[in-house]
Amino acid sequence: MESMKKVIVLGAGTVGEAVAKQLLNRDCSVFLCDDDSAKLDAAGKRLDGVSTLLIKDLKADAAKTIAVAVETMGGLDGFVCALDNDDYQPFETQEFTYWRKLRERFLDVPFIWGQAVGNKLSETQEDSFIIYILRDLCTRQDPDDPAFCAVESGLKGLLRTMALTLGKHRVTVNGIAVGTLDTSEDLERLGKMAAFKGITAEAMAEVKKAETLTGRLQTAEDVAQLCEFVIWEAINISGQVLLLNGGTCFN
């Protein structure tokens, strides 16, 4: 009988919730946290058995939150970073404050949490995992979004180095790089991008759909299922970025 895994999921948006649900279905103990109270409350109400914690500051409160999670669950086997992005500014007129927010949320926060969780998991020297849900922008160019490409590419470099550093402590580190998602957050983001281009959000979503070979956008459930595969089946895979983007680009 498999032992119950204890997992922190950072991000209670559509993807984070789907991942948490998938893990709960596998009888995991899940600690779901976010700095967005509305999303966290909503996810907490929908997910039976999940522990939730509202974080005030994703950077400053990382170590504290992880300690609470470990205490609540009685240990820690893994971490899934599933922060979502519903914001967009075009590079031409991008404000410095927007760039900093983007960098902090999608590069600095993954670093801070990865370091803290990695150090914690390393203590036990038992098989454990870190998974980053990132974007396929980490591996391709997108003239509509150079800034997001930059932070995601940085995250790819980070996770590869983390895999090397933490591998000797039996911690795997992988990424799931998704294309455009069929989620409310991504649609909101597409809407902002569409407004800049002078088209509708629906038209923008069609453009993104047409870029895939499969003719469909990824769902949060697709991501959660790949997450499950990485945790239970891909135990010797580390330092990899698995593309889940309908073939929009290849690795």
Place this chain on the structure above:
Amino acid sequence: MSKFEKVALVTGGGSGIGRAGSKRLAQDGMAVCVADIIADKAQAVAAEIKEAGGEAIAIQVDVTSPESQDKMFAAVLEAYGRLDCVASNAGILRNDPFTMISYETWDRLMSINLDGFVLCAQKAAEIMIKQGWGGKIGFTLSQGGFAENDNATVSYLVSKWAGRGLLRSLAVKLAPYGINVNGIGPGNIPTPMLDQIITDFAQAAGAPTEAIAASMETMAPLGRLQPAEEMAALYSYLFSDKAKNMTGFTIIDNGAGLLGG
């Protein structure tokens, strides 16, 4: 209008690759704006260029500050009335293992190495698009932006990966305006930055600096450190008409050192 055919701006131009790059671009006939956070260093390089018969000005800049970068670009336009090539080269390196590096250290490095790229590219693109005759933007990346490395330079490496992601997208975005965006990916270059790495590594390993320095030389299969002038030659090529059709690319010049994908 400038009497010079091309005007180049080099950030971090006061030392290392930036210094060599500034001098090489001046030799190529460009007026060079040498920008550095240490004004004395920028002035010294500008003076060297002038002494050799070239044209240069020195500009003090803090690349982490939008206001400071704005002033830098304004100074370029005020001096020469145009801008053709920008080498976004300013950067630092910190030696702290992934498991121990503090957020303050990480943030400082990202501010210089990554925010610096973003701000510089944004403003350079704005000016070049307005001018209407294209231009060249170059990033000093690193072999580390193509590989993983279980040593103490994780924040540096991540900043270069991120720079690479930025570069590729900007290349596509700016191509319609005739602006080429490329990078150079040095290996171990004997610069003050490498001296710092050697000292830090020696301290961490409890080994003599000479031994670490020797290991740096043999790290790459070609078995030599590359002088900064060889990196300057890359900028010279990328900013020339010979590289008209090269964009979105980073030239790795590291003696077959780290070869990641």
